[in-house]
Amino acid sequence: MTNDLARWQFATTSIYHFLFVPVTIGLAFLVALLQTAWYRNEKPEYRRLTRFFGTLLLINVAVGVVSGLVQEFEFGMNWSAYSRFVGDVFGGPLAMEGLAAFFLESTFLGLWLFGWDRLPRRVHLSCIWLVAVGTILSAMFIMVANSWMQHPVGYVLNSHGQPELNNVGALFTNPTFLWGYVHVVLASLITGTLLMLAVSAWQIRNGRDVESFHHTARISVIILLPTILLTMFVGSELGVVEAKYQPVKIAAAEAQWNNCKPCSFSAFQIGGGKNDKTPSQIIPIPDLLSVLATNSFSGGVVGLNQLQKQDETKYGPGNYIPDVFIQYWSMRIMAYVASLIVLLALWGGWLLHKGRLDQSKWFLRLSMWAVLTPFVMNTAGWMLTENGRQPWIVQGLMKTIHANSPSVTSTDLWISIVVFVLAYTALGAADVLLMLRYARKGLGEDGHDAELRSGANSGATSIPALTY
């Protein structure tokens, strides 16, 4: 019971946290890009665009940071047995994240925010780039830690049977990490890009600062197509790596109960869960699963039944198969939503080529709603990754059922779940309210233009209009 509650809590809070993280990573990079453009061409509209999207970034960072705090504390609060067992390996990347990424991100965000009229332009520009670097470094360390749970490397078991780090280089060259990290960063860029596209589309449709927002719409479309294609390629390579180290995860994602060679991929299916191991595949695509799992048309995939037998021999009796329904559908939701984004990107690219990007009413309208897609895609991707590792918390080393805090009662957990749900709902509502409000403002409404005109740029009298 307590274990289930702890799992529900961690799943909910981490999914919530990861709604904000990719926006931060993606937007920080895009804002830095806009400011670089302004640095080069000195056109005031690029300064306004930088500040406009900078405000959206800041609103989002606020919730991203505080929901990240929860994650950092939850390991010790809810998963003390896990923390005690793996801290030697797993704690390191977390501490490095704080030292190398959080300090950088937060200090330079403060400098950027308050330094508009106080720092030399070049220095001020490097501040936002350092923020962007900070977000990407942060993702790196946390992905190192997470990838170690998926595929533990670089350790030996000590006399107490606990993993002890003996090769830190192996953590950072873990194939699961290399592919997973690039996959996550690219998906974050897509998230930021689609947000920028949606806001620009809304502004263009409402006839506001059309010329300026045409720039950001164009930039979004240019970035989107190569990035989404690259994300899908990297994701499929990650699938091959996972098929090698976590075969159960991939077999479950395809509801492949028995060995196959070559293996077809079902676009949809009925059944296939625990009680129905012979699902009716709808629209089977020959050989596609073989390609996805092994990079070869005739590659074989070991079925769940066979993998279960193997694991029982290796680890003793128990259920080694994750929830197949969640696996199967999160895989498909992720992939199909990504395909929709490809279509949108192709359409946008074609319109851009024809010079009609801001004239197609339907494209602009669709782009506005498309802002929801990356969140669905990202969440499904994480469900696929994390659910697919079950019943393990660290693949092959520790089961989730043994990982929670023995001293934490189900009352404690209920209280905290209720508190988190209420607090997160309130924060989320405030965040969405502000995002919508500020995304619909006009450019240059933040008072900075007036400040520059009145010459009050000595810094001593100006209070940053962006904030507080």
Place this chain on the structure above:
Amino acid sequence: MLHLHTLWFIILAILWVGFFVLEGFDLGVGALHSVVGRNDTERRVAINTIGPWWDGNEVWLIVAGAGTFAAFPGWYATWFSALYLALLLLLLALMARGVAFEFKGKLEDPRWRRTWMWCMTLGSLLIPLLLGVGLGDLLHGLPIDSAHNYTGNFFDLLTPYGLWSGVTLLGLCLLHGATFLGLRTEGPLRERARALARPLGWTASALVVGFVAWTLAVSGHADVPGPVQVLAVLAVLFAARLVSTEADGWAFTASAVAIAATVGSLFIELYPNVMVSSTNAAYNLTVTNSVSGHYALTVMTIVTVVIFPVVLLYQGWSFYVFRDRVKAPPSQSEPPPPTAVPSTPQA
């Protein structure tokens, strides 16, 4: 030869000290901003004195937590799970306060502003109080069994000594925030901050004296206070005296030393334990029985030695960039000067 586990105990103590010296004034300012600021603009000025820094200062806490996880997983696991509901409250306070910085000024609505003002104030009050309880309990001892699991409930966390530690740190943070506002503002804001600092100074002095005496009784190491404890008492007394003078910088320095020495003295008394068991001294968590392996500590030491000085450099630079006093903008009711004369840059 310094053992790595001792070095890491020292590093963590430094992180906690650094957190309270830096975020201490942020918390004080957050708690006092609605008292020293009588209207929206004044409150905004008060918050802007810490605007560029508070987020970076808070990272000291995150790194202290993650550093404990990396260097002493056993300590991290027992401590964080024992403090479960207290940490839940702490997280709520950190969330409400952290978001308030960014959200408060984003809408004009007075109810919206008032809500975030209260989030900021209450959050800033709760954070040092809860952290003080959590730190004091390490030394006082909590019911911990032979497997290093906490066996008490939420109310067992509220030990008298822990509560006194919490109130002491709260008092010090308020004083530190007041001396900081005295240093960073001018005009009526500065006067109000300085007026607040006087009673806060004497209150904090009484709390620190009590804390030192109680710590000696709880730890049982010695009958006379050690040098750091003496320093804590002297510094807080100096701060209490200096806030009545015009020496804003010295008053702030004294409150910084007072908070540093108070937090530092707790860790000095704690060593070599990291968490005392009130059930049985044999179950105490120590630097040797909760520590990571030698290789992991070596890696973390190298990473810290390489990165931490760089962090100190750029954080220090950020303090330097925004070193001027924060001024209120000219009142909006006044007509602007006929010609746009750039104001004289401040020295």
